[in-house]
Amino acid sequence: MRENKDYFINWKAKLHEIIYEADTPEGKWFDIALIGLILISIILVVLESVESFDHQFHQILYVAEWIITILFSIEYIARFLSINKPLKYVFSFYGIVDLLSTIPLYLSFIFPGSQVLIVIRAIRLLRLFRILKMVKFIGEARKLKEALWNSRTKITVFIFTIVVLSVIIGTVMYLIEGKEAGFISIPKGIYWTIITMTTVGYGDIVPLTALGQTIAAIVMVMGYGIIAVPTGIVSAEFYKQNKFYKIHTNTQACPNCNAQNHNDHAKFCYNCGNYLNEA
Template sequence: MEGDNQLSLKHRLHKIIFEADTPSGKAFDIILILSIVVSVLVVMLDSVSSYRAAYGDWLYRIEWVFTILFTVEYILRILTVEKARGYIFSFYGIVDLLSFLPTYLSLLIPGSQFFLVIRVLRVLRIFRVLKFTQYILEIDQLREALASSRRKIIVFIYTVVTITVIVGSLMFVIEGAENGFTSIPRGIYWAIVTLTTVGYGDISPQTNLGQLVSAIIMIMGYGIIAIPTGIFTAELSRKRWSKQTTEVCPHCSKEGHDADAEYCKYCGGRLNPE
């Protein structure tokens, strides 16, 4: 009986943490997303010298609160899946680990805490809360209605913002204030100007590694701007997707299952073990 209660508790926790089809699951994901956004803002403010001088102690304490919160969440995710290895080495598992690991590394390697902006990748979970898999069914109507195209534009903008936040933070660490990268927002500004191939020239990397990163992002910029968005839209419109849910397999931690599925299409495990 006690073992059944433990399994039932584990199953309930799994539905709350990994799925967004229930009220509790949606609430968990929304709270998590808000925490991620706030924590990223805290890291950015901490990189600005004036804010760090005035509120450094408070920012440090807040950062550790979020780090402990995300650490507990990561441990709960491992404990509530049947095969922890599947989650640990999944895309979200790696991002979840990197979202709090730099804080602990900062105790040994000064400056590594600024890589915590990688937490912004975790906001990808918002697509589960909004049932983004259902929106894909409407992408083939982008040519017919402007309202439908907004969703595609939001996804594109989010991708660009994610790239600029990560690259801007990377350049802040590589180049530093002596080369004009005085803060993460300043680095993000440079990344936006470079990715869009505007190239004002007011900030430029001086180190070999910084110039290498600059070259990579400039090539990425040409790719993003030169490739017509219509090609990507047309490719998606040729696909036909069945109705899917946000249910996550408790065995392999993969999602995207059909609404009437009882077993995982990736590993064959039962989706709702009793």
């Protein structure tokens, strides 16, 4: 009985190492195969949307997608079973993405056409960083995430200011231009302000009066400065992270809680304190 239990623990640890980590040859090849399946699946969905191609090869596309879906289902179950706290995986970002990318074909029996949601699998291509073992980029991504989080208050205030400014300018343009120029309501004026301020400029609404055109020119020039503001905020925070929070991370995942991006040479998980099985 003891030997069976030890065998199960060793098997589970090995499965976890292959599925969740890219530090071993088996783990790297597993992720490469996974990325290949994702790319093939996305290509199949794209080809299926081409009516002439689908009409000629519908049966082949259908069978191929079912084979890939079954393989993804097996992978999802394996991920669920290979960690000590499977619900941590189920409700994690990748857990939800994996589920959403697996069930569309099953749902197509109930909701025809829902198989197009399979393109959600494209999000799983983010695992490419793990496959290539780009430790530097993993660490930089972590710094960027923290820079964005630390900038949230400033960015929120900035967005709120832009919204208020858009309402004011949109209202002014509605009063100046009126319905003749296409400014049939204040929301329409706000819409024009936003697309002008962001330098998109669809051209479906154009001011006709001299005053309106002057305001439009000011809004356009102001738009370039506005675009630079959030970039500067995040860049400043990113610089702080890069200067004061230099870390080196790897692809190792905790077998207990599935936390990733541990520091090099770490023996214990930063999230749950569980011992990490070092290769």
